[in-house]
Amino acid sequence: MTDNEHTDVTPAQAAAPAMNDLDRKMTAEFSSYTVRKDLVGKVKGNALVPSYVLEYLLGKYATTTDQSSIDAGVDRVRAILADNYVHREEANLIQSKIREKGRYQIIDKVQVALNEKLDQYEAAFENLGISRVVVDPGTVKSNPKLLVTGIWCMCTLVYAYSGDPKDVPWRLQRLMPVQMSHDDRENYLRMRSHFSAEEWIDLLMQSIGFDPALFSERAKLLHLVRMIPFVERNYNLIELGPKGTGKSHIYSEFSPHGMLISGGEVTAAKLFVNNSSGQIGLVGYWDTVAFDEFAGKAKKADRALVDIMKNYMANKSFSRGRNTMQAEASLVFVGNTSHNVPYMLKNTDLFEELPAQYHDPAFLDRIHYYVPGWEFEQIRPEMFTRGYGFVVDYLAEILHNQRDMDHGSAYERYFTLSPTLSTRDKDGVRKTFSGLMKLIYPDGAATPEQMEPLLRCAIEGRKRVKDQLCRIDPTMAEVDFSYTRVGSAEPIAVRTLEETDYPELYWRGRPAQETDEAEDGDTLAAAAAPKPADGKKPDAASDMASDAAGETRDAAAPDDAARKPAEARQLTPIERAAAAAKEGHIKFAENRLGVTYGKIFGPYIAGAKRITIEDQYIRKAYQVRNLAEFLETVFAYTDHTEEVQVHLITGSEEGMLLDRQIENLNQVQAEYSKLGIMLTYEFSDSGHDRSIVTDTGWLVIPGRGLDIYQRFGDGNWFSPLMRQQSLRRVKEFSATYQRLRQGK
Incomplete structure (x- = not known):
């Protein structure tokens, strides 16, 4: 739903959904400090005002579960915005x-x-x-x-x-x-005891605007890590990942105690102290100072500023001129990545996008936690909750007042960290653990079973920093990120998710650390092997001739790899698939079954790094779905440690349909960029031919483009046709395959 659609909603249309148990419990325990979260979007309109300002007003006039009172409160807030907010x-x-x-x-x-x-x-x-x-x-x-x-x-x-x-x-x-000033910690801690840990985490998720039912337990915990800078003093956090995942939202909209600096650039005078006036900068007034768009290799930073930041991040103090000053602001650095995780692990490191002045081991070693931004999904409208949560300004004030608490040593009664960890490693783990405890168990009372997941999360975030530092600076000693339970001598290793997913790339030439988790025995090469959606091996694409009707190529020509088993064993799966590609023309009859993109395109895109698709009809939703399934085939037939550039040239819709077309293409672009399939597109209404050209020298001319399947109930998620192309019936179509001469 668009913002315009939100602003046109009438009170009758804004009727609340059925309240669940958590909503009822929350509104009963915190009746004065709750708000229905979807109301913000309904009243905001085109007012460029932070969410905490709107929730402040909603908290005054619409903090209720009675629908008629909510309607009246929403109307009142709208009237205040219409009459008093200055555009x-x-x-x-x-x-x-x-x-x-x-x-x-x-x-x-x-x-x-x-x-x-x-x-x-x-x-x-x-x-x-x-x-x-x-x-x-x-x-x-x-x-x-x-x-x-x-x-x-x-x-x-x-x-x-x-x-x-x-x-x-x-x-x-x-x-x-527009902020609350009283400290309600006593009541907050008392009411917290009425909720289970799972309920409380869901309540916090709803308070920041998300529907907890749509997120895994790990995803919820990572969302809470984003909140730690508001509750923990002098906490240094970095998050790098794809665009559109909400990295900076919480630092601009969540709290009046947070400051977001757009562009990522700031002067030492503005951030720390102005030598001319002696006035302290941002770190002296805000709980959290976040640097948006921090990544960018071409960006330049003042070397002196970086040095002051390093001292402040390590010692909570800074000096400009004669006096040394102290401050408590946490620093957050958020930015976009250009490549997916396997590419970064193979070619550089997970900090590769930072400006050169910040791609410095001494600076990075001060980071307490690296949030893996690539694990967050791109924000979609359905992710937002229509349930109840804290008025964010109330929650922000509670977190602000918890900054003088410290739960960092609570785990030491039950767990012992590896003695190989450096002081900075332990400090990062301790501060993250303390922040998570304040968020989930603010009174500090938690069982060892409840603490352990928080400790593992804290260790993982610091480990991600340290492992990358060892790549950047070979002189830095690797340490053992493990812990032991009190009474046990057996250490428990902590892994990052990317370490588990890509062990050979993660350790780059070094033996991968042994894991205590069950493994399926697959190596990276096996994981990267082409696996078309039809479930057949990629070199089975060579037998598509036998499935076709009316083909013109030589169907009797055997696969070279199949004739030479000794040679085939030396080829990678992708190379074997590419060996099946041959010039010719093939035609498929109407209503055929068993025809997949893997059979039609697989051998010709195998191993490609650049692919250009020209198809005028990637416009409607089902046609964009065809494109997504083609990219899925590209992923199956290419090396997962390399990025593949796919450029689409297609026709454009008109009016509102063009907006929907762009939205769909952008969503496909975002989803597949995580897999290293980098989609770009342009609109051109002048061409009519359909073609696929690869940098491996193949031109494929599909007569119907990607639209080869007869319409089916694609809205039925239970239908096997949704995921199995081989079960769909095709329209009559043909395809021509040509080997391009060098230079074409």
Whole structure:
């Protein structure tokens, strides 16, 4: 559902779904601090205002489970946004309202600076476009963040023109930050005991906006790791992964105690301290400072800034000039990756996208946790919850007030870390464990069985950092990331998921560490072997001639690999598949069964690294599904440790249908990029031919393009036709295969 669709929803249409047990329990225990999470999207419209501001308003007017009260509250919040939120393009209109009415309440982001010539504090209103509004010193003292990057406020402005052209007519009568200020920890801890750990984790997931039913236990835990910087002082976290997975969302929308710096670039004066004024920077005012778009090899960073950051990340202190200062802000670095995990492990390391100044072992060793961004799915509308969760500002205030607690040593009664871990390794594990405990077991009371998954998660995140450091800096000693249970002498090893998935690439030339988990015996080569969707071996593609009707090629020509078993044993599965490719023309009769993309295209795309598809009719949803199944075939017939560039040239839909076409193509692009299939596309309505060209020298001319199957009930997820192409009946079609001359 689009944002426009959300804003057109009427109260009747916004009826809440049936409440589940967790919703009922939560609204009963935290009746004053809950909100139905889908209401934010319904009231936001085109207002560029953080979610915590909207939930603050919803928490005042729509904190209830009664539908009629919710409808009234939503209408009230909409009215407040319509009347008081300042859109930049309406700034002149709002200024006029203030003048004509004499007094008017607005919602805007306010920043204050000291005018030392006049010895007074003056405010600038971001959207309203006015400045030099005098602010009472007491207001600034109560809200020091006004002096940094500003905060969202509800303000009452008065217009009082004095006749002096040098005088500013705007007067600030009242300023109220849009955030809760009281500490409700006692009640929060008492109510937590009424929930199981599983219920509490689901409640936290709903509070940040997601439907917990759609996430695995591991995915939920990784989402909670993203929240640790808000609850743990001086916590250093990095997350790199594909676009569209919500890496930066929580740092911009979740808490008024968090600051997101777009672009990833900042000066030492802004981040730490301004030597001219002596004013402390962002780390002195915010719980979390996150750097968005931090990755990018071409980006450059001030070497002095990197050095100050390294000192701060290690010692919680920084020095610019004479004085050494301390701060408590956690630092978060989020950025996009250009390659999938096997490619990075084979060719570089998991930090490869960082600017050169940050691709530095001394800097990276200060990172406490590396969140594997590639494990998060691209955000889709159905992932968002319609259930109840904490008003995020309430939860953010609770987490802020928990920062002075420390549960980092709680596991030591039951578990012992490997003595080979360095001080920084142990510090990273301890801080992550402490943060997870504060989130899930805030009173510190947990059994060894409840603590162990949290400890394993904490060890894994630090291990991901250290293992990559050993790649970058060969002089760095490898350590044993294991732990033992008290009373047992047997160490328990912790693995990263990518280590388990790609052991030969992960250890690159070194013997893979033994695992305590059951293995199926498959090596990477076996895992990378072509496995078409029809379940047959890839070199079975050579027998597609016998399945075809009316083919023109020589069906009696045996497969060279089959004639020479000794030679075939020396070939990889992909090479054997490619050996089956032959020039010719083949035709399939109407209603045939057993025809798959693997048979038609497999041998000709085997081992390719660049493929160009020209097909005017990759437009509708089922045609884009055909493209996805073709990419699945590409994945089966190519080396998983190399990226394959697939470029699509197709026709475009019109109007709203074009938006849907682009959305579908982008989703396919995002899903297959995780597998190293890098899809790009362009629209061209001038061509009519269909073709597939590979960098291995093959031109395939499929008469019907990818649309070879008769329509079937593709909305039925239980139908075997959904996943088994060989069970579908085909339309009559033909395909021509040509070996391209060199230079074509």
